Amino acid sequence: MNWSEFFAMNGYAFYVWGSYGVAVLVFAIEIALVRNRRKQTLRSLRLMRDEMGESA
Amino acid sequence: MNKLSLMGLFGLVVRRDLLLAMRRRADVLTTLIFFVMVVSLFPLGVGPEIDMLRKMASGVVWVAALLASMLSLPRMFSADYADGTLEQMMLAPQSLSVLVLGKIVAHWMLSGLPLALIAPVLGLQFDMSAPALWTLVLTLLLGTPVLSMIGAIGAALTLGLRGGGVLVSLLVLPLCIPVLIFGAGAVDAVTSGMSVASNMSLLGAFMLFALVFTPFVAAQALRISME
Amino acid sequence: MAINWFKYAAPTTFYGLAGKMIPFFAWPAAILFVIGLYIGFFVAPTDAVQSEAYRIIFLHVPASILSMFVYLIMAGYAALGLIFNTRLSSMMAQALAPTGALFAFISLWSGALWGKPMWGAWWVWDARLTSELILLFLYLGYIALHASIEDPRRADRASALLAIVGSVNVPIIYFSVKWWNTLHQGATIKMSGTSMQIAMQQAMFAVLAACWLYVIAITLARVRSIILEREANTQWVNDLPEVKQTNGRLS
Numbered sequence: 001m002n003w004s005e006f007f008a009m010n011g012y013a014f015y016v017w018g019s020y021g022v023a024v025l026v027f028a029i030e031i032a033l034v035r036n037r038r039k040q041t042l043r044s045l046r047l048m049r050d051e052m053g054e055s056a
Numbered sequence: 057m058n059k060l061s062l063m064g065l066f067g068l069v070v071r072r073d074l075l076l077a078m079r080r081r082a083d084v085l086t087t088l089i090f091f092v093m094v095v096s097l098f099p100l101g102v103g104p105e106i107d108m109l110r111k112m113a114s115g116v117v118w119v120a121a122l123l124a125s126m127l128s129l130p131r132m133f134s135a136d137y138a139d140g141t142l143e144q145m146m147l148a149p150q151s152l153s154v155l156v157l158g159k160i161v162a163h164w165m166l167s168g169l170p171l172a173l174i175a176p177v178l179g180l181q182f183d184m185s186a187p188a189l190w191t192l193v194l195t196l197l198l199g200t201p202v203l204s205m206i207g208a209i210g211a212a213l214t215l216g217l218r219g220g221g222v223l224v225s226l227l228v229l230p231l232c233i234p235v236l237i238f239g240a241g242a243v244d245a246v247t248s249g250m251s252v253a254s255n256m257s258l259l260g261a262f263m264l265f266a267l268v269f270t271p272f273v274a275a276q277a278l279r280i281s282m283e
Numbered sequence: 284m285a286i287n288w289f290k291y292a293a294p295t296t297f298y299g300l301a302g303k304m305i306p307f308f309a310w311p312a313a314i315l316f317v318i319g320l321y322i323g324f325f326v327a328p329t330d331a332v333q334s335e336a337y338r339i340i341f342l343h344v345p346a347s348i349l350s351m352f353v354y355l356i357m358a359g360y361a362a363l364g365l366i367f368n369t370r371l372s373s374m375m376a377q378a379l380a381p382t383g384a385l386f387a388f389i390s391l392w393s394g395a396l397w398g399k400p401m402w403g404a405w406w407v408w409d410a411r412l413t414s415e416l417i418l419l420f421l422y423l424g425y426i427a428l429h430a431s432i433e434d435p436r437r438a439d440r441a442s443a444l445l446a447i448v449g450s451v452n453v454p455i456i457y458f459s460v461k462w463w464n465t466l467h468q469g470a471t472i473k474m475s476g477t478s479m480q481i482a483m484q485q486a487m488f489a490v491l492a493a494c495w496l497y498v499i500a501i502t503l504a505r506v507r508s509i510i511l512e513r514e515a516n517t518q519w520v521n522d523l524p525e526v527k528q529t530n531g532r533l534s
Contacts, residue, residue, distance in 0.1 A: 010329070012336040015400050019339045019393035020320075023346070026385050027497065034504045041511045045526045048515065209448060213441045217431050226427055227445060230420040231452050234459035241463060258459075273448060280440040 069158025113182030114243030168200025212277035312496035319489030353383035358450035361443030373439035
């Protein structure tokens with residue numbers, strides 16, 4: 001089974017890898033967004049706590 | 057003073073809203089003019105070939121009716137919300153659902169009904185046959201109340217929000233698609249000679265289904281928005 | 284020993300539990316996805332009619348199923364939050380919405396890319412694709428309504444009502460679109476017309492299971508952030524280890 005023939009997908013390469021590629025891309029972006037949201041939330045929590053710390 | 061009966065409340069709300077609307081006649085006309093304008097734009101965009109226009113006619117008129125009724129939805133509660141009468145209405149001992157039904161019917165008489173009455177005139181622009189025109193008016197009379205009812209839920213949910221007008225359309229249009237399909241489908245069925253009974257009965261079913269549930273759901277939406 | 288079922292219904296305890304559970308869903312999802320793709324691409328035979336293009340089915344069908352079920356689960360959580368006033372249920376509904384919308388998008392995208400070789404057009408007004416598009420609009424409506432209301436409590440309850448109304452309409456929309464489609468165009472080729480050979484079924488179920496686990500993992504992760512955002516000024520959040528450590532920049 002040589003790889004070039006596999007990736008050609010008998011001429012349908014664009015359609016098959018187009019859909020799977022976009023799907024994997026969407027999953028990756030969603031995971032990145034969720035992790036980034038967590039980082040931002042934690043950072044703002046720490047900032048709030050520091051400000052509260054100073055004012056207390 | 058005897059307690060106002062439900063029908064009394066319903067009649068009171070409808071009369072009140074119609075009276076208020078008549079004072080600002082422009083609002084009623086804007087919906088109508090928008091409808092006429094949107095329908096008249098299509099031949100300019102698509103071209104004057106009469107047989108194509110005849111085929112598109114019902115879809116164009118129905119989509120324009122959908123958009124026109126979306127236009128006036130935010131005003132259903134916003135005036136009362138702004139000056140506080142909505143809060144008083146919600147404190148009334150009578151059921152909020154009947155009161156909301158009154159507002160829905162008033163809104164329909166100001167948007168849905170005029171559209172249905174003027175639709176035949178626009179149908180002539182598309183050279184629609186007499187039975188098709190008659191079916192168009194009937195389907196609009198059956199369908200536009202559903203638009204007002206589902207629209208009432210959207211209007212209640214987006215009460216007092218910035219950009220509420222566009223948001224209502226985004227929320228409500230997907231829910232009105234079945235009405236659009238069977239409304240426009242009925243007119244196509246007539247022009248192609250098929251029986252129109254199935255479309256009409258489904259439209260009637262949608263209306264009754266909406267009539268039973270939407271006042272209650274819209275009342276809940278109002279309570280959520282007014283907390 | 285009476286099990287206190289509602290122990291994990293409170294955001295505070297659920298936050299910790301969710302944190303521990305995420306890896307147990309995330310890694311099996313990735314493994315199953317790879318297994319499914321392996322079977323789908325290497326074990327499953329070439330289809331007589333569409334040769335290799337049919338392999339998109341292993342992505343398209345799970346994505347469509349997921350987009351539909353995630354919407355119903357979202358509406359379920361929303362209803363729970365509306366009726367029992369449990370904040371966590373509303374947070375779960377809010378956390379599910381973006382993932383459901385993305386699956387609807389993937390389903391539409393793979394449907395279009397599959398339609399091109401099979402039906403010769405990027406977009407075919409097929410009943411399923413059209414209702415999928417409308418489902419995407421319902422998701423976007425839910426997310427837009429939730430985002431446009433500042434007060435979280437009203438946002439939860441208003442979008443919950445919309446999700447419930449939407450879920451009642453989903454079957455109505457599907458059948459009216461199906462009726463509309465068969466009237467105009469006649470039944471197009473059934474999507475799963477090809478009799479499902481064993482390897483194909485295995486691949487399909489593996490990818491489906493992988494997607495389910497992925498949805499659970501990503502939703503748990505997102506709901507943890509939502510919990511932190513909403514419970515920002517509570518004591519238990521400030522005691523959290525990850526909040527305790529100082530920011531890298533601030534000394």
